[in-house]
Amino acid sequence: MFLLTLVTPQKKLVTDLDIEEVFVPAYAGELNILPGHAPLMTTLQPGALRYRAKDSDRLRYVAISWGYCEVHPQGINILAETAEFPEEIDKERVARARKRAEELLVDGNLNLDEIEKFQRKYARTLVRAEVSEQSE
Amino acid sequence: MPSLKDIRIQIQSTKNTQQITRAMKMVSAAKLKRAQDNIVNVRPYAHRILNVIADIAATRRVEHPLLSASQNPQKILLVVLTSDRGLCGGFNNNISRFAEGFYKNNKNQFEKLDFLFVGKKARDYFRARNLGVEPIGVILNLAKDVSYGMAAKVADQLMKYFLEGHYDEIRLVYNEFKSAMSQEVIVEKLLPVDLTKTSTEHKDGELGFAKDMIFEPKPELIIEELLEKHFSGQVYRAMSESVAAEHAARMTAMENATKNAEEMIRSLTLTSNKLRQASITTELIEICSGAEALKG
Numbered sequence: 001m002f003l004l005t006l007v008t009p010q011k012k013l014v015t016d017l018d019i020e021e022v023f024v025p026a027y028a029g030e031l032n033i034l035p036g037h038a039p040l041m042t043t044l045q046p047g048a049l050r051y052r053a054k055d056s057d058r059l060r061y062v063a064i065s066w067g068y069c070e071v072h073p074q075g076i077n078i079l080a081e082t083a084e085f086p087e088e089i090d091k092e093r094v095a096r097a098r099k100r101a102e103e104l105l106v107d108g109n110l111n112l113d114e115i116e117k118f119q120r121k122y123a124r125t126l127v128r129a130e131v132s133e134q135s136e
Numbered sequence: 137m138p139s140l141k142d143i144r145i146q147i148q149s150t151k152n153t154q155q156i157t158r159a160m161k162m163v164s165a166a167k168l169k170r171a172q173d174n175i176v177n178v179r180p181y182a183h184r185i186l187n188v189i190a191d192i193a194a195t196r197r198v199e200h201p202l203l204s205a206s207q208n209p210q211k212i213l214l215v216v217l218t219s220d221r222g223l224c225g226g227f228n229n230n231i232s233r234f235a236e237g238f239y240k241n242n243k244n245q246f247e248k249l250d251f252l253f254v255g256k257k258a259r260d261y262f263r264a265r266n267l268g269v270e271p272i273g274v275i276l277n278l279a280k281d282v283s284y285g286m287a288a289k290v291a292d293q294l295m296k297y298f299l300e301g302h303y304d305e306i307r308l309v310y311n312e313f314k315s316a317m318s319q320e321v322i323v324e325k326l327l328p329v330d331l332t333k334t335s336t337e338h339k340d341g342e343l344g345f346a347k348d349m350i351f352e353p354k355p356e357l358i359i360e361e362l363l364e365k366h367f368s369g370q371v372y373r374a375m376s377e378s379v380a381a382e383h384a385a386r387m388t389a390m391e392n393a394t395k396n397a398e399e400m401i402r403s404l405t406l407t408s409n410k411l412r413q414a415s416i417t418t419e420l421i422e423i424c425s426g427a428e429a430l431k432g
Contacts, residue, residue: 007181009368010177010283026352038350039350040349041350041355042352043352068365077184079181079365081284
């Protein structure tokens with residue numbers, strides 16, 4: 001038994017699902033967590049989280065922004081600020097947001113804070129775009 | 137004595153009002169359901185983060201400005217959560233009265249006591265009373281869209297005030313959603329974060345985490361990020377509670393209004409029937425006595 005729970009302030013995406021493995025976009029790069037992993041606490045970067053439920057050969061993708069992840073012997077708790085399944089992502093909106101961020105970063109007159117803000121925004125749109133390709 | 141026609145008009149207008157209150161009750165009930173789901177979703181998140189922070193703080197004795205409580209807070213910011221619209225019973229009044237009381241009792245005690253109003257009603261209340269309170273900000277349109285993003289923005293701003301030393305304590309006053317029938321005004325200390333009650337005790341009686349826990353990055357950095365998120369989560373939770381409580385209060389108020397209208401219609405109908413009978417009786421007497429007179 002290795003249970004995954006994934007919650008955001010606005011919804012619960014996964015609760016106590018028995019899983020085979022999880023890939024998380026952790027602070028220091030992607031981590032593959034299997035049952036029996038050592039206790040771990042890490043923050044997460046914006047990125048694609050993937051998990052495979054027990055007795056399934058399909059990886060489910062979830063786009064997450066900031067979050068943190070706690071691994072204990074019984075399972076994994078992930079709290080993310082936002083998390084979306086591929087089918088929930090509005091591709092057109094992502095493309096628009098990305099274009100806008102791109103334009104502003106290229107020739108907008110931005111101060112340092114704004115540059116950072118839009119770089120983060122841009123990174124998030126990349127993640128979303130990547131994850132949205134995974135819906136079937 | 138009102139005429140029969142007057143009373144009929146009154147009955148009709150009461151019926152119209154009743155229809156409106158009934159519809160409003162229905163709308164609030166639907167909105168309440170959604171707001172309630174919202175709270176149920178945010179509670180585990182907020183709870184979990186606070187526990188983790190407490191655990192890290194307990195194991196590692198981390199110091200952080202957001203955690204260090206000042207012994208004798210002098211600069212207080214009160215964030216008051218009300219609604220934008222009325223017709224919800226005592227919901228707004230309870231809060232505003234509480235905030236007013238707090239202000240009157242404490243304004244001399246603290247060096248600085250400021251307000252931030254969320255919702256139109258608290259602002260209007262203080263303005264109407266001329267207490268000389270100038271809020272440092274007003275946030276409107278909460279019930280329409282209480283989103284995490286918006287709460288995070290507010291939280292960011294509050295945290296900035298705190299870290300820059302404008303205030304050394306920030307408190308939140310809002311209606312907690314207890315049940316559909318009751319709300320309770322509560323005051324919550326938002327900053328500095330109070331961890332005394334939350335640290336989880338594990339089976340072996342040890343506080344915090346297992347000793348071999350791997351932290352990535354360092355606990356000091358994790359806790360910083362967590363505190364930030366915890367704080368946004370708290371603000372979001374309080375806002376959700378307040379919105380749910382508002383809908384609940386409105387639902388109850390409208391239900392009572394509908395009942396009162398029912399009662400009013402009943403008594404008016406009674407009067408109108410009495411009047412009708414009286415007029416029939418008078419008419420009969422007139423006819424009879426007329427016939428009697430002709431006979432003679």
